[in-house]
Amino acid sequence: MIIDILSNMIGDYISSNCSISQSDKEKAIYALKAILGEVIKIIILILLFYILHRVKFFIFSLVILISIRTFSGGIHLKTFNQCLLFSAFIFIITSLVAPIMPKTYSEIYYGIAILDILSVAVKSPCPSPKRPIKNFNRLIRLKILSIFFTIIWLGILFFYITDTFLFNCGLATITIQSIQLILSHREVLK
Template identity: 45%
Template sequence: MLKNLSYKLTSYIKNNSDIKNTEDLEKINYSFQVILNECFKIIVLTILFLILGRIQYLLFSMAVLLSIRIFSGGYHADTTTKCLLWTTLFFLTTSLAAPMFPRLSILTYKAVSLLSIIIVFFKSPYPNTKRPVKDKKRRWYLKFISIFHMFLWIVILLFFIDNTAYLNCGFMTILLQILQLIIPIRKES
């Protein structure tokens, strides 16, 4: 359904603009698909976490994840349904389970922090077949921004968050994000 809507929007642009280049139209269509899929996921997740009474943790986890993932990349499912299921599982772990864990030792949080920065340095940006990063300068830019956001969230979590639930939510979000960079889940189609 969402793919059909993106094709209709792209066709409208093709028929009512000067854009006729097939490659440009494919990029526009892909952009529409991404935007529509993300809006759909956000609506479903918001409803689910409102029902669960955990919307505050979802929003916090999303803020941490999106500011890092946009630049570092990560696993992309090949269908909207798989993506929704994967994302729901991700946020159930970070926003439902992690806040219930007890506070860990500061050494554990620091170890996860150091490991995260090292992994982001070596593994980001994660390759994406639909949006490959071929330019070395752009790769370094994305890597630098990923590390910056990772470091910023680590500082916020370690020095400004006293609430154990938010601390665990933030660190679980970081941990699951970096695992996506190092564990090949499945080759993208």
């Protein structure tokens, strides 16, 4: 894959021009693969949702997801193509399906929000197996930030978003992220 080739080339360049260990070189290559993969995936998804005339919902969902998932983690797939397809599926739900759902009772929305906060509080963080958490203080910091951003976004949705389409998009994003945490939870501290 082009991402692997490019990451390895940059990693080789860095290691030949800087004095870094083999372990640091491997970490740099892993980080490069992750960053390049995410950039390419986001470009492809932006083009897809541009064609579907749903870029506004996609960007809104993406911002919410990035701000929570960065700290909470979630499901991690093995290949770029699997990740792209899974991400496309998730964003189709949040950006295409959720916005057209009819408005429902406030109690249902509040119940979903409470369940989202609880699942994030209990199940996060859920890091990639390639980047386990080795420090208890880091684990607590990630958990607090996950809860914080979940509550902030729910507050924004409930108190500032009056557009039902955007509200449903945002709540679906948070709910799907909390479901991912429930489904992907594994031993965190290594």
